[in-house]
Amino acid sequence: MTDTDPLLSVDDLHAHIATADGTVRAVDGVSFDVQRGETVCLVGESGSGKTLTCDSITGLVSSSQVDVSGSVTFEGEELLSAGERRLRSIRGNRIAYLFQNAQNALDPVYTVGDQLVEAITFHRDVSDGTARERAIDLLQTVGLSRPAERLDAYPHEFSDGMRQRVLIAIALAAEPDLLIADEPTSALDVTIQSRIIDLIDDLRRERDLTLLLVTHDLRVVASLADRVVVMYAGNAVERGPVEAVLEQPGHPYTQSLFRSFVGQGGTNGPDRRTETVGRDGSIPKEGCCFRRECPHAVKACRGDEPPFEPVAGVEDHRAACIYHGDRKDARTVLDTAPQLDRGVTDDD
């Protein structure tokens, strides 16, 4: 392990779900690295496989019907084949995970302090008194006033935003290196979303956290991310430095995602929740996963899966689209020929 090795490396990750109607390839070959200290944002519409990617990284896929394969390494150590005990130790101590829809993650019958102290003593062999002091520190860290009093309150006495702050405090209890936060504000009132995002960003800076953040909000991407991974139908279709991806999105899907964001006046991010793309019939099994929706699709898009090619010659900005790489005419095509050969790819 050298300093330049990624803290987290995800390579050709698959999560296939066995259902009554056959196998759903909900995550279908996702690769990206997260370097120590950076913030990587995972974006993509609802159902594209973001949560399942996070669950697979942390070994928390809850169902035996989900088959996870590929490689996930943390500091060079393979997690997918790690034993349950080893995994629990890495997950508990080094990687913290803020779940999507965690509103009910706090137990209503225990005080906030009990739950925080439990998280602290689970990770560190400290006395109850020390744990209580650390719990007060942590509540203060996440921006709760009168933390000592709050320890004896029950979760229902807190607002949604305060509960999310407590969950962040619990996630920090182990002093993790990597925080995976899956849409940490989607359940919150819009007026407090940015405060929670600011808190996460401040904590990241203060505590040298590495952050993998799932978000629908492109404003969050623009202000927090160092690098972006764009998912579509279980595939990572584009990845790269945030400026490059935002200014010159290379994949036609990313372009349409960003256009829909701009179309909404940039208020709510690329939120296409109501338009969940079915993983069954409409996503082609061969070739490019986006070709049926793609205005630039040509016959070649039906062939092999498109390789991850550099966009405009930028080595670490890549898109899984045949219009990149050596195709010198890529920009011209993507900019000017939106209806190219439309229709030839719709049968397979």
Ligand SMILES: Nc1ncnc2c1ncn2[C@@H]1O[C@H](COP(=O)(O)OP(=O)(O)OP(=O)(O)O)[C@@H](O)[C@H]1O
């Ligand atoms: N346990 C499961 N059984 C069956 N299908 C599942 C299961 N978990 C996830 N899926 C399916 O896998 C796909 C990916 O789901 P996932 O929750 O990862 O999407 P997401 O990108 O996180 O979406 P959102 O933005 O709505 O949170 C979806 O089509 C979902 O219906």
Ligand code: NI
């Ligand atoms: Ni999700």
